[in-house]
Amino acid sequence: MSTHHSNQIRALIERLARLSEAEDWAGELNPAQMAALSYLSNANRFSRAPSHVASFSGSTRGTVSQTLRALERKGLVTETRSQNDRRSISYSVTAKGRELALSGKALDNAIASLPPDRVQALEQGLGNVLRTLLAAQGGRSFGLCRQCRHHERRGSASYCHLLKVDLEPAETEQICHEHSPA
Amino acid sequence: MSTHHSNQIRALIERLARLSEAEDWAGELNPAQMAALSYLSNANRFSRAPSHVASFSGSTRGTVSQTLRALERKGLVTETRSQNDRRSISYSVTAKGRELALSGKALDNAIASLPPDRVQALEQGLGNVLRTLLAAQGGRSFGLCRQCRHHERRGSASYCHLLKVDLEPAETEQICHEHSPA
DNA sequence: TTGCAATAGTTTCGACTCGCTACTATTAAG
DNA sequence: CTTAATAGTAGCGAGTCGAAACTATTGCAA
Known part of the structure; x- marks a missing residue:
């Protein structure tokens, strides 16, 4: 019974993602590229390495490298x-890339047309x-820096107790690969 | 504001789908194959042609053919x-295929562990x-036969007014490419 | 300090996706 | 009876994807 509903919901999630990714993004990008670009445009400066992208998307370093x-x-x-560390590389999104990452998606519009309480319920449920x-697969959460247990607000700025660095306000709204739920 | 939430939710949907599809299904199938197999195992006998699979997944006939x-x-x-119609082909899932299509998915378990009202809210919201x-893209709904406007219950059996055929009870629980919301 | 072992990333391989543009076969419409 | 529409396939080129082998760098421990 509950299993049946779970199947339905998984099917919905996978179908929505597939339809959303079927958008051609002006014919420039494929789904994997769009996912990587979107991740990079939201990740903080400690989280933009190939291995972080791979970990985020459940892929491998080799695939992400390409x-x-x-x-x-x-x-x-x-x-x-x-x-x-001369082994590691950090990728930055260019202005052109940022523009593409933020370009309108049909799925966004569909979601935005829902009543606010439905949107709220969706966000919480999917979260x-x-x-x-x-938790079941041992993956990282990749949450927002601001919502991390290592984050401390210090007046207008912030501090990360894990990486032991000061953070600018804007950075606390980005994704961090070291994120750990509070 | 609402746009921001829509972005978040789309990101959640795409990430969940990506993580779910990263499961290797015993190393036998890739995401596109699993999606097609899953669709076929739930579609009724009028909905198992390559073009139906293509339409469902937002792909093309050529890709699906392969x-x-x-x-x-x-x-x-x-x-x-x-x-x-000697042009058209219908695909059937074998016993082996059905077994694979129904094999446990980590995402199912994650969904099943939610409280029932949350599951309900998710299903409705995603639906x-x-x-x-x-509606925005002009795609077909691919809903259950039983929930279609052309479906009529006749005692223990059913009848489709669009295709003008009698239906067995089990068939009304399958996906139909002609589905039109009531 | 020297000698691994672990880490970060790349490369290559083979099977496959994916959109595209023909192309064949069949059916429908004028 | 010709022409148009439909169902599916074939081949191309760029790219995904996982796996394994590889380079370069860094960490650790005897």
Whole structure:
């Protein structure tokens, strides 16, 4: 019974995602590229490495490596090698990339047309499902910096107790790969 | 504001689908194949043609043609050519395919662990979103035969006024490509 | 300090997706 | 009876995806 409903809902989620991804984004990007670009445009400066993208999307480093090269060829992201750890790379989204990442999606409009309480219920319900799924699979939560247990508000600025760095206000609204629910 | 929430929810939907599809299904199937197999195992006998699968998944006939051949090579579906219209083909899911289609998914378990009212809210909310999206894009609803405007209950059996055929009870619980909301 | 072991990322391989543009076969419509 | 529409397939090119092998760097421990 409950199993039956779970099936239905999973089917709905997968179908909605599939239909949403079937949008061609001006023919420029495919779903994997769009997902990576969208993630990068919302991730903070500690969370823009290939391995973070891979972890976020449940993919592998090898696959993501190719996806990021495709994005770079298209001028949507640029790579920056780290000085501290010369193995690691951080990708930044260009202006052109940011524009594409924010371009209107039909699914967004469909969601926005719901009554506010329905939207609220959806967000909470899907959030719960995601947390449960991640807990079961040992994945990272990739939540907002601001909602992390290592985050501390200090007046107008903030501080991360895990990475031991000061944070600007805007950064606390970004995704962090070290995120841990409060 | 509302736009912001819509973005969040779309991101949740796409991420959940991506994580769910990252399950390897015993290493046998990829996401597109699983989606097609899952659809076929729930579709009624009028809705199992390549074009129906394509329409359901928002893909193209060409792509689906290859996906179905892959499934057939793996012994998960079999094709049956129609006598009435010798252009059309109907695919059936084999026992092996049905087993795979019903195999447990981590996302199902995550959903099933929610309180029943949350599950209810999710199902309704996502259903609303899907209907809105389909209306905006002109896509078919692919709902259950039983919930169709052409369906009429006749004692223990049923009748479809569109296709003008008698239906067995089990068939009314399947997906129909001609489905039109009541 | 030297010598692994772990980590970050890349490369290559093979099977496959995906949209596209032909293309064939069949059926429908004028 | 020709023409148009429909159902499905074939081949192309760019790209996904997982796996395994590989390079370069960093960490750790004897």
